[in-house]
Amino acid sequence: MTRQGIATVAQQEFRIRIRAGRWRWLLAAWFAVLLLVTVLLKLSVDQVDAGDATNKGVVVYGGLTLLVLGLALLVVPTLAAQSVNGDRERGTLATLQVTRLSAGDIAVGKLAAAWGTSLVFLALTLPLVAYCMVLGGVPFGRVVVVSLVLALLLGTVASLALCLSALLARTTTSGVLAYLTVFALTLGTLISFGLGTALTQESYTATSSCPTAAELEQQGVPAQDRPSILAGCTSSTFTATRSRTDRVWWLLAPNPFVVLADAAPQLPTETVAQARARTAQEARGIHRTNLRDADPLGVLGRSVRGLRTPPSEGGGLVSVVTGSSHRPVWPWGLGFDVVLGGAALWLTARRLRTPTRDLPRGQRVA
Amino acid sequence: MTGQGVVVQGVQRRFGEVEAVRGIDLTAHSGEVTALVGPNGAGKTTLLLVLATLLVPDAGEVRVAGFDPVTQADEVRARMGWAPDVFGLYDNLTCREYLAFCGAAMKLPKPRAKERAAELLIQARLADQADVPVHTLSRGQKQRLGLTRALVHQPEVLLLDEPASGLDPRSRVELRTLLRRLADDGTAVVVSSHLLGDLEELADRVVFVDRGQTVGEHRLDQLPTGSEPRPWRLRALDTDALLAALTRRGCDHDAPSLAGIEVRLTGDDAAAALLAGLVRDGVPVVSCQPLGGQLEAAYLELTR
Ligand SMILES: Nc1ncnc2c1ncn2[C@@H]1O[C@H](COP(=O)(O)OP(=O)(O)OP(=O)(O)O)[C@@H](O)[C@H]1O
Numbered sequence A: 001m002t003r004q005g006i007a008t009v010a011q012q013e014f015r016i017r018i019r020a021g022r023w024r025w026l027l028a029a030w031f032a033v034l035l036l037v038t039v040l041l042k043l044s045v046d047q048v049d050a051g052d053a054t055n056k057g058v059v060v061y062g063g064l065t066l067l068v069l070g071l072a073l074l075v076v077p078t079l080a081a082q083s084v085n086g087d088r089e090r091g092t093l094a095t096l097q098v099t100r101l102s103a104g105d106i107a108v109g110k111l112a113a114a115w116g117t118s119l120v121f122l123a124l125t126l127p128l129v130a131y132c133m134v135l136g137g138v139p140f141g142r143v144v145v146v147s148l149v150l151a152l153l154l155g156t157v158a159s160l161a162l163c164l165s166a167l168l169a170r171t172t173t174s175g176v177l178a179y180l181t182v183f184a185l186t187l188g189t190l191i192s193f194g195l196g197t198a199l200t201q202e203s204y205t206a207t208s209s210c211p212t213a214a215e216l217e218q219q220g221v222p223a224q225d226r227p228s229i230l231a232g233c234t235s236s237t238f239t240a241t242r243s244r245t246d247r248v249w250w251l252l253a254p255n256p257f258v259v260l261a262d263a264a265p266q267l268p269t270e271t272v273a274q275a276r277a278r279t280a281q282e283a284r285g286i287h288r289t290n291l292r293d294a295d296p297l298g299v300l301g302r303s304v305r306g307l308r309t310p311p312s313e314g315g316g317l318v319s320v321v322t323g324s325s326h327r328p329v330w331p332w333g334l335g336f337d338v339v340l341g342g343a344a345l346w347l348t349a350r351r352l353r354t355p356t357r358d359l360p361r362g363q364r365v366a
Numbered sequence B: 001m002t003g004q005g006v007v008v009q010g011v012q013r014r015f016g017e018v019e020a021v022r023g024i025d026l027t028a029h030s031g032e033v034t035a036l037v038g039p040n041g042a043g044k045t046t047l048l049l050v051l052a053t054l055l056v057p058d059a060g061e062v063r064v065a066g067f068d069p070v071t072q073a074d075e076v077r078a079r080m081g082w083a084p085d086v087f088g089l090y091d092n093l094t095c096r097e098y099l100a101f102c103g104a105a106m107k108l109p110k111p112r113a114k115e116r117a118a119e120l121l122i123q124a125r126l127a128d129q130a131d132v133p134v135h136t137l138s139r140g141q142k143q144r145l146g147l148t149r150a151l152v153h154q155p156e157v158l159l160l161d162e163p164a165s166g167l168d169p170r171s172r173v174e175l176r177t178l179l180r181r182l183a184d185d186g187t188a189v190v191v192s193s194h195l196l197g198d199l200e201e202l203a204d205r206v207v208f209v210d211r212g213q214t215v216g217e218h219r220l221d222q223l224p225t226g227s228e229p230r231p232w233r234l235r236a237l238d239t240d241a242l243l244a245a246l247t248r249r250g251c252d253h254d255a256p257s258l259a260g261i262e263v264r265l266t267g268d269d270a271a272a273a274l275l276a277g278l279v280r281d282g283v284p285v286v287s288c289q290p291l292g293g294q295l296e297a298a299y300l301e302l303t304r
């Protein structure tokens, strides 16, 4: 495998793709949809009476990013799922295999072309991302990390689709299976997590304890109310059931949406002072939405971290908002996805290796 | 004689139940054109795939340009050119770009690849089509381009699978000339074809295969003349005298036609003897030629 060989294949694939012509329409439609959604998100954010107008970008960016991922997951399979068996059907694969290009050159070159094309789609969203940053509240670091993770996820999907095109003889089958793979990664992980959670139901016994006077004081309970609360409280033992999501969280980890949201660096949380000021305002009947709490990436990221946390540490669905300090899920998910993509690439190269010993039934070499 | 040509001994290859190649021996020397002939399904394409480093044989010894196509595929690829019977071309690519890409894939330096592409386009009479998309070429033009592709890196072994199918008569003549020239320059050319007439004029040696096995390997001037009677056509200035002489000699002949008289003879010796006798009898013979060609006769005899 050489750089020159990979470049030869990738250039050739790129050239043929570009000349095929459809890409213009696809790119135009892609940008139009995302532009429309950005505008709609901005308008709906404007409707909210936000106390802090400088955070509008957070919501728009989060929504946009998740949509970009969703649409890209639909586009990327088409870029790679017919790459190898399409060449075989057209009769151009064997003549490529007898050149001095190695199987690795061909596999990596084809992946580079498919992945590179998907990155063009990502690059097209950058103006919209810049707009979000202008709207405010989106740190540059977050954009960098999110873009990198997005690129890696698309590479994984491209590699999986490419692998299917190398394994299967027919382009239609590999096309369908590539989409099934995407569904397995998105909906499949969600469903298996749901089923897994159901299996972890357990009953537990807990004792509710009474607050101490000091705790009440800390919570700002007026001094005259404290004795009656303390007197009226008796500690009790109760039995209930709960799901131990901390045992099956890993089923959800490879989900691209989970990986992306969790990998996005959390926005700095409210300081104690800010929180106090807000509580005070709310007590006076002034209700202001904090747009940071509505950050789609943050909400999703915090909830999956909460799922990973054992109940003894205050885990479970209850701790969604406070979960920011919990252990992250994305390194596992992203690691799994990238390893999966790497394995798929290796398998692709293996299937492209010639001379061939075993041919799939009924498949001619040339 | 520069290269080492092709040596194949006892190659076998099966596809599941089908024994495509059951034992082929073949030697193709540098500087010679070796024809591979046999009925449909005889295993010619399969053998060429083995030689072209695409298929692993189940058994047997193979050397292409002195290297083993299984364990030394890259060395073989650097020295071998292969033009398959059916192949595809990339859409939306011009002939010139296509050949330049093939050159790059063969690791020619970029300027050399370009130069070679221009050279080959002229050779293949495709210079006028150099900058049109390949998918607009006619079938024969595509066939020529496919052959040209195999020559990009000036291989010392050239494997051609039915290169003449779809070619017009002029292109076929040109193909013959080209292959002859390549062979004279020291290339070992292996060509599978069903066009026995073409091969008879081109090939130095011929390997007959039938049902996956080599059934004969001969120099073209030493083809088995065979034990079966073959048709010959005789023509004389005086057809009546010829007819009378043939009848007198008890020769198995047909009724005269405008083209002459057909007789059935067994072997070249019989033909020579008959001709000498006719001349001695004073018959003004102008031509005596075997019908269908020697190669065809040998083919029909060897592959039943
Ligand atoms: N990939 C394959 N799978 C199953 N059978 C195959 C495969 N390739 C070839 N065969 C079988 O092997 C036999 C030899 O095929 P091959 O293509 O080598 O014949 P051929 O001599 O080139 O014939 P033709 O003159 O028609 O081109 C045939 O019976 C064919 O059906």
Ligand SMILES: [Mg+2]
Pocket: B044, B045, B046, B085, B161
């Ligand atoms: Mg064939």
